[in-house]
Amino acid sequence: MRRLPDSVKKQQGTARPSRISNTAPSKKVSTVAMPPSTLTESAHQLWYGIVSTLAASGQYSPLFNTLIEAFCNEKSKYDWATDELSKEGELTTYTNDGKTVTISPFIRIQNDCLTNMLAISKRFGFDLLSMEAIGINQDKDKDPLNDEL
Numbered sequence: 001m002r003r004l005p006d007s008v009k010k011q012q013g014t015a016r017p018s019r020i021s022n023t024a025p026s027k028k029v030s031t032v033a034m035p036p037s038t039l040t041e042s043a044h045q046l047w048y049g050i051v052s053t054l055a056a057s058g059q060y061s062p063l064f065n066t067l068i069e070a071f072c073n074e075k076s077k078y079d080w081a082t083d084e085l086s087k088e089g090e091l092t093t094y095t096n097d098g099k100t101v102t103i104s105p106f107i108r109i110q111n112d113c114l115t116n117m118l119a120i121s122k123r124f125g126f127d128l129l130s131m132e133a134i135g136i137n138q139d140k141d142k143d144p145l146n147d148e149l
Contacts, residue, residue, distance in 0.1 A: 033062055036069050042079060043072035054124065064124070071120040078113035081106040 009015035035047035050068055054060035084106045085091065093102045121127060 033065060035072070036065075039069065039072055040076045043076040046072045046075055050124070059125070067120055067123060071117060071124075074113045074116045074120070078110055078117065081109040081113065085110070 004012075006015060006020050033051060035044050035051075039047060047068060050071070051060060054064070085104060088104060088106065091104050091107060093104075095102070118127075
């Protein structure tokens with residue numbers, strides 16, 4: 001059985017001060033932090049989307065700002081590499097002998113950015129498996145029929 005959040009225990013009157021978690025966010029953050037000035041315009045929009053969603057769910061902390069900035073930067077680089085690939089047209093080129101293949105460096109940039117974004121996204125529950133692992137939306141997805149079985 002999962003431990004009840006401190007806010008629920010306080011409402012029920014069963015909270016004990018010695019057992020209150022110091023690491024859990026004490027309240028929902030109502031204001032969204034300003035994005036760092038180093039982000040591009042598209043990364044700014046992504047920043048506001050991520051931070052406001054995390055704040056609305058009560059999962060945001062200002063301590064996450066560096067990781068969110070890293071995620072936004074990686075997404076911005078990924079989009080840039082995708083644009084360059086679409087302009088370039090050819091993903092691979094062949095040398096004069098027709099055997100040696102040269103792969104566009106933008107493919108490597110895309111792959112690296114995607115790997116970094118996936119690693120960071122697992123920390124915030126951006127995918128279904130990590131949402132389940134860190135306990136986001138467990139109550140919403142709970143099936144009442146499973147309790148009866």
